Amino acid sequence: MNNSTILWSVIVSIVTGLKKELKNAISKDETGIISEWQSAIINHLYWVAASTPENVDWKDIVLSKWKSLCSHIVNVHKHPNQPYSKCEHSRRKRGEKKKKY
Secondary structure (H helix, E strand, C coil): CCHHHHHHHHHHHHHHHHHHHHHHHHHHCCCCHHHHHHHHHHHHHHHHHHCCCCCCCHHHHHHHHHHHHHHHHCCCCECCCCCCCECCCCCCCCCCCCCCC
C-alpha cells in the first residue's frame, strides 16, 4: 500500500466514526451550531487527505491541517500548528457575504 491509499483508508474510517459522533452531538445541541458545521467538518477532513501530497511523510501535515479546523471555526486563519500554520484560502473581499462555515 502506498501512502495515499493508507491515508484515504484512515480518513474514511475516521469520517464514519465522526459522522456518528456528530449525529449524537447534534441530537443534544439545543443551539443548532453543530448541525450548521457538520458538513464543513466532514469536508475539512476530506480536504486534509486530498490536499496532502503522496510523496511526503503525511502524519505531521495531516494532524496540523486537522487541528487548523478549530482555529478556522473561531475565524483565526494563522495558527501555531506546524507545518501547516495558515489557511490557504483567500481572504473575503469587502462586502462579500460571510459563510456560516
